[in-house]
Amino acid sequence: MKSIIIYESTHHGNTKKLVDAIAEKYNVETLSIEKAAVTDLSGYDMIGLAAGIAFGKFYRRMEEFAAQIRSGSRVFLLYTCGNPGDGYVKSITRTLESNGAKVLGNYGCKGYDTFGPFKLVGGIAKGHPTEEEITGAVEFYDKIRKF
Numbered sequence: 001m002k003s004i005i006i007y008e009s010t011h012h013g014n015t016k017k018l019v020d021a022i023a024e025k026y027n028v029e030t031l032s033i034e035k036a037a038v039t040d041l042s043g044y045d046m047i048g049l050a051a052g053i054a055f056g057k058f059y060r061r062m063e064e065f066a067a068q069i070r071s072g073s074r075v076f077l078l079y080t081c082g083n084p085g086d087g088y089v090k091s092i093t094r095t096l097e098s099n100g101a102k103v104l105g106n107y108g109c110k111g112y113d114t115f116g117p118f119k120l121v122g123g124i125a126k127g128h129p130t131e132e133e134i135t136g137a138v139e140f141y142d143k144i145r146k147f
Ligand SMILES: Cc1cc2nc3c(=O)[nH]c(=O)nc-3n(C[C@H](O)[C@H](O)[C@H](O)COP(=O)(O)O)c2cc1C
Pocket: 008, 009, 010, 011, 012, 013, 014, 015, 016, 051, 052, 053, 054, 055, 056, 057, 080, 081, 082, 083, 084, 085, 110, 111, 112, 113, 114, 115
């Protein structure tokens, strides 16, 4: 099975930690969002989209990239966020599904956040993702690769 994860992890590299842990254990290619635009993804059985959350959604560039994913693609989502809440995958899932991609599942956890006013208090979700949360991402991948 050929699998790739495209990532955008610009705030603190939090999401990249999940991606790296998965790629360390499984045969998965990884690619930054900058390079993904010029890469042919048609040969992959599974495509992971991994990003931090900004203003309640996946980073804008990743949201836009999702719109180019071909119909029939099998996609999974990974994210980190400062303040876990419902609905962070809603917008990107809608985009993917309306283009005929299948969303296999998503995994999200906390990630150190120093955006805006949080910087003044030393940030929130310090120390995240934890080892346990990173392991959770690896276990998530192990589960969905069998779908
Ligand atoms: C501009 C900006 C907006 C953010 N908006 C949210 C948000 O709406 N909800 C949230 O939980 N976290 C928010 N965060 C926190 C990030 O999603 C979080 O720190 C994440 O782990 C960053 O991932 P990265 O280091 O992989 O880029 C925001 C961060 C930035 C920089």
